[in-house]
Amino acid sequence: MARKKLFVSFDFDNDADLKMLLVGQSKHSDTPFDIWDSSVKEHMDGDWITKVRRKISNVDVVCILCGQSTHAAAGVAEELKIAKELKKPYFLLKGYKDKACTKPTTASASDKMYDWTWENLKALIHGGR
Structure with missing residues (x-):
């Protein structure tokens, strides 16, 4: 199967470790994806939204890494909204097995x-x- 370009959305303040674990997994020899881009810690204004829209438009699929505070992460909510508007396939991945x-x-x-x-x-x- 062809490798997919992946955008990783995550709560930058609370779940940066999850993103790093996913980066580690992406280095497996049988990995079906390349992490193309991910969330950034910037203030959400018009320019930020334009940048994220451009990033998401350039990927094949969006992974939403869900942690304990994802419901309060405005940036993750906006990134998912953009993925839906662009009709990008996405999935929610539970970041912690025991939380x-x-x-x-x-x-x-x-x-x-x-x-x-x-x-x-x-x-x-x-x-x-």
Whole structure:
């Protein structure tokens, strides 16, 4: 299967460690994706939104890494909103196995949060949801 370009959305203030773990996984020899871009810590104004829109428009799929405070992360909510507007496939990935993780406020009630396993991740990248 062709490698997919992935945008990783995450709560920069609370879940930067999750993003680094995903970067580590992306280095596996059988990885079906390349991390193309990710959330940044910038003030949300018109310029920020334009930059994020451009970044997301250049990827194949968006991964929303969900942690304990994702519901309060305005940037993650905006990134998911943009992904939906651009009709980019996306999935919610539960960042912590042993903690309660929350969805961004712009997630739909029907958006499932998937456990972070290597097999799930590989399937999700290629539309297995």
